[in-house]
Amino acid sequence: MNPLPPNPTSSAAANAGGAAVGAGQAGASGASPTFSPLYQQIKALITQSLQTGEWKPGELIPSEVELANRFKVSQGTVRKAIDELAAENLVMRKQGKGTFVSTHHEARAHFRFLRLMPDEGVPHYPESKFIEVKRMRAPADVARLLDLKSGDAVIFIKRVQSFDGVPTIVEELWLPGMTFKGLTAERLEEYKGPMYGLFESEFGTRMIRATEKIRAVCAAEEDAALLRVAVATPLLASERVSFTYGDKPVELRRGLYSTEHHHYHNELN
Amino acid sequence: MNPLPPNPTSSAAANAGGAAVGAGQAGASGASPTFSPLYQQIKALITQSLQTGEWKPGELIPSEVELANRFKVSQGTVRKAIDELAAENLVMRKQGKGTFVSTHHEARAHFRFLRLMPDEGVPHYPESKFIEVKRMRAPADVARLLDLKSGDAVIFIKRVQSFDGVPTIVEELWLPGMTFKGLTAERLEEYKGPMYGLFESEFGTRMIRATEKIRAVCAAEEDAALLRVAVATPLLASERVSFTYGDKPVELRRGLYSTEHHHYHNELN
DNA sequence: AAGTGGTCTAGACCACTTT
DNA sequence: AAGTGGTCTAGACCACTTC
Numbered sequence: 001m002n003p004l005p006p007n008p009t010s011s012a013a014a015n016a017g018g019a020a021v022g023a024g025q026a027g028a029s030g031a032s033p034t035f036s037p038l039y040q041q042i043k044a045l046i047t048q049s050l051q052t053g054e055w056k057p058g059e060l061i062p063s064e065v066e067l068a069n070r071f072k073v074s075q076g077t078v079r080k081a082i083d084e085l086a087a088e089n090l091v092m093r094k095q096g097k098g099t100f101v102s103t104h105h106e107a108r109a110h111f112r113f114l115r116l117m118p119d120e121g122v123p124h125y126p127e128s129k130f131i132e133v134k135r136m137r138a139p140a141d142v143a144r145l146l147d148l149k150s151g152d153a154v155i156f157i158k159r160v161q162s163f164d165g166v167p168t169i170v171e172e173l174w175l176p177g178m179t180f181k182g183l184t185a186e187r188l189e190e191y192k193g194p195m196y197g198l199f200e201s202e203f204g205t206r207m208i209r210a211t212e213k214i215r216a217v218c219a220a221e222e223d224a225a226l227l228r229v230a231v232a233t234p235l236l237a238s239e240r241v242s243f244t245y246g247d248k249p250v251e252l253r254r255g256l257y258s259t260e261h262h263h264y265h266n267e268l269n
Numbered sequence: 270m271n272p273l274p275p276n277p278t279s280s281a282a283a284n285a286g287g288a289a290v291g292a293g294q295a296g297a298s299g300a301s302p303t304f305s306p307l308y309q310q311i312k313a314l315i316t317q318s319l320q321t322g323e324w325k326p327g328e329l330i331p332s333e334v335e336l337a338n339r340f341k342v343s344q345g346t347v348r349k350a351i352d353e354l355a356a357e358n359l360v361m362r363k364q365g366k367g368t369f370v371s372t373h374h375e376a377r378a379h380f381r382f383l384r385l386m387p388d389e390g391v392p393h394y395p396e397s398k399f400i401e402v403k404r405m406r407a408p409a410d411v412a413r414l415l416d417l418k419s420g421d422a423v424i425f426i427k428r429v430q431s432f433d434g435v436p437t438i439v440e441e442l443w444l445p446g447m448t449f450k451g452l453t454a455e456r457l458e459e460y461k462g463p464m465y466g467l468f469e470s471e472f473g474t475r476m477i478r479a480t481e482k483i484r485a486v487c488a489a490e491e492d493a494a495l496l497r498v499a500v501a502t503p504l505l506a507s508e509r510v511s512f513t514y515g516d517k518p519v520e521l522r523r524g525l526y527s528t529e530h531h532h533y534h535n536e537l538n
Numbered sequence: 539a540a541g542t543g544g545t546c547t548a549g550a551c552c553a554c555t556t557t
Numbered sequence: 558a559a560g561t562g563g564t565c566t567a568g569a570c571c572a573c574t575t576c
Contacts, residue, residue: 096554365573
């Protein structure tokens with residue numbers, strides 16, 4: 001679209017040759033209502049290819065030189081676009097090898113969204129036990145957070161996670177039924193590794209960021225039993241909404257964390 | 270130091286003119302044990318000027334062109350150094366105006382380290398009531414976290430913070446006595462604004478990052494009274510260590526947060 | 539008009555990885 | 558040797574702010 005116009009408007013700087021990208025600028029002279037820098041346009045195009053699956057998680061994307069040729073911009077401009085994507089953890093650069101699409105199938109990815117750390121020793125990967133998996137209609141609060149209509153189909157999951165055999169997390173998840181059609185208890189149980197890896201590989205949905213709200217609560221009877229703690233033990237209550245491309249919410253997760261031997265870790269910059 | 274040598278080693282690339290910076294390279298030919306990129310060396314030099322107070326919080330630092338001339342490198346190299354400093358919140362760039370040293374005397378800085386948000390409405394700035402301010406000897410655990418020796422002089426502060434008149438946070442702070450010599454209850458009470466602003470202006474110590482550990486606990490009698498909640502109410506317990514330049518720990522803060530009307534907010538990327 | 543940071547280009551060489 | 562990302566330079570123009 002908009003291929004190689006004279007481009008008289010005040011947009012890209014020394015873009016002498018004329019560019020194959022020109023998303024932000026209307027054809028009219030003078031007025032440029034929605035201007036955005038070239039590298040942002042390139043970044044959007046690359047993100048689009050990530051979203052559509054042209055390059056899949058774990059795969060190598062084209063080199064900077066190749067992308068520069070494709071988009072008819074300089075390598076430096078592509079570099080700046082990829083720099084931002086790397087900062088957002090959408091891709092990973094490896095010197096000498098290339099740039100790879102990020103994936104949740106990695107040890108280091110496991111603790112990107114789970115900030116619960118053991119008080120002593122290195123973090124281990126938790127073991128999951130599923131309590132319940134069912135389809136249901138979204139309650140009003142769930143629907144609101146997932147950008148659905150009240151009563152829309154959702155998948156509900158309840159599970160307990162244990163570290164070294166010690167039950168530590170009990171959590172409930174709600175997923176949009178449309179996006180995760182065909183997700184069953186069997187597939188969850190037979191799948192080894194993080195749930196986000198399953199979502200990514202089997203349902204083409206990659207979580208790229210999340211917001212979390214945390215409070216302190218008292219353990220109710222049922223949760224206390226699952227975590228094997230006394231009733232009224234104080235627990236961390238986390239409500240997490242995860243987003244995929246386009247800031248679309250695709251998971252609501254409400255967890256109760258026992259902080260007997262673990263703590264929630266955060267870095268403030 | 271090391272001014273304008275022929276610089277035959279394999280360090281900076283097209284650094285044709287010879288550089289005024291050459292920190293990483295020993296004069297010997299061949300071996301370069303602790304090589305670091307030019308822009309990292311520039312970044313370190315700028316950080317040093319921030320630390321020594323050559324440019325004070327809130328002030329304008331020299332322009333990119335000026336710094337490029339001073340360090341005898343290109344503007345692009347200075348730019349990359351400043352880019353990283355801006356990403357770490359040590360400086361703030363403002364197009365057309367210049368680059369400013371970050372300061373805690375800003376509305377937006379107040380909630381950089383305090384992630385407790387009201388469930389409804391916009392965050393207000395809390396009111397402080399000091400319960401206790403005294404000098405003491407550092408207990409072993411405090412000394413360890415502040416990189417002091419057990420028994421070293423520390424300043425202890427206990428206070429309650431209220432939002433819109435509702436007591437919400439009770440916290441205890443420990444500060445190295447050497448760094449904050451002369452800090453008294455009077456100065457704390459007469460000072461309006463965030464404590465980090467006081468530390469920055471009066472003691473020349475700027476907090477630049479922090480790590481936080483959070484757990485859930487039950488309110489003990491004394492804390493319950495201060496927060497006006499029932500005994501055994503679940504509270505968030507935060508332990509925060511703040512660092513200044515050179516990753517030097519200079520504050521330990523243990524806080525109890527009531528999550529009746531507030532929650533701890535976090536963004537996961 | 540002059541100065542600042544922001545974007546873009548073109549070309550060079552370096553460090554690392556693979557062939 | 559060839560290809561990749563990483564660093565560095567030099568020069569241009571743009572958007573924004575101040576004089």
